[in-house]
Amino acid sequence: MYHNWIPNSDPEIKASMLKSIGKNIDDLFADIPEPIRLKKNLNVGFGKPLSEYEVLRLVDRILSKNKVFRDPPPFIGGGICASHTPSIVRLLSLRGEVYTAYTPYQPEINQGILQALFEYQSMMAELYGVDVVNASMYDGSTAVAEAFRLAMRVTGRRKILVPETMNPFHRSVANTWISPVGGVIVEYRVDGRGQPLIQDLTSKVDGETAAVYLENPSFLGNLVEEPEEIESIARSKGSLFVVFSDPVSLGVIKPPGNYGADIVVGDGQGLGLGLNYGGPGLGILGIRMDQGLLKQLPGRLVGATLDSNGNRGYALILQTREQHIRREKATSNITTNSSLMAIMGAIYISYLGWNGLRRLGESILKRTRYVVENIRKRLSGRVSIAIDTDLFFKEVPLRFHRRSYEEIHRDLLARGIHGGLWLKDLLKGYEDCSLFCFSEVHSKSDIDLLINALDEVS
Known part of the structure; x- marks a missing residue:
């Protein structure tokens, strides 16, 4: 069917192109076995091109079948929950220089985005009680997976201990990411109060354990009462302590860095990002200051410096970790990341204080x-x-x-x-x-x- 929006759909253009290459249209589909080739025109579309107004009417008719829950809002949990997006978050994040920004490789033309990401890193590091936070990961599940891979690289070990009530969506992604490199996820038990069973955990931490993972609050919403005890057990065998926390919860509970977390992770979906049919989220990943962890940390890092005139400026730092320099040896392969979501999170926290x-x-x-x-x-x-x-x-x-x-x-x-x-x-x-x-x-x-x-x- 010809339409001026469909490239090369004019029959004369098609005929000219086929003549130039010396083929007919059947030759171009010769690799499709004859028995499964479609021998008739597809019964699709509406028999004619639709105008813009007709398309809008059609889409509205389809969308009207959706049930939107606003009063009351949905009660569904599982790590992604209904939350409020202040108007200022949406207004500022939709500005062209923010909304369409790509990775700011050229600092001389990207000072605004770089500063926004630097402020995001700084606020998240303070919120989680650690020294360094990257900017950023795709969502909470990929942040967890990267944290596990980070722990494995730093320790040279392969076993990750997780609570039996770990977020199953995060666990599935993490298992997909670590199993190809020999990583193994092992459960430790949790009691009826949602607290880790210390005896069971202690018996499973050994010289092969790369990290002990804790969710606080847990996937089921309960708070862990003595996380310091988990940190001590991990430290006794030279394992890293990884903690996942909802950033909103850290306004009222102790930051994981304050009870010894080596690596912190989270999902910033609740920081004004909205539900968006399940995504995108905002993967938060941070570490305590340690050169071994820092060199293996994935994701973008923005640093502050002084320019030749002594004025403060911002630039991507430690880029030798990244794939555009290290190629297959890179420890950071995040490519285009969720920096728009990171900036939305920074706006949200700045707005609330x-x-x-x-x-x-x-x-x-x-x-x-x-x-x-x-x-x-x-x-x-x-x-x-x-x-x-x-x-x-x-x-x-x-x-x-x-x-x-x-x-x-x-x-x-x-x-x-x-x-x-x-x-x-x-x-x-x-x-x-x-x-x-x-x-x-x-x-x-x-x-x-x-x-x-x-x-x-x-």
């Missing part, structure tokens, strides 16, 4: 506390908290005792409520559980609406 981030964290703690108390009070015998603790941040796993969560989720949807993430095929021992998220966008009335609905359908 440290006091605002603390108040945000406190408001989420209060919400999760309210949920836990009311579930136990009103739904006893039918719905329970899957972990025996009161210390949750943002996510709460609910166990359903009388009905399948698949049925309950369907009933919630019928009431205009998007429930939690069913853990049936994701986490062993939690097949009858669903992971619910409660963030700053969920009001008290939203939470009451959910609990009332669960009271009816559970």
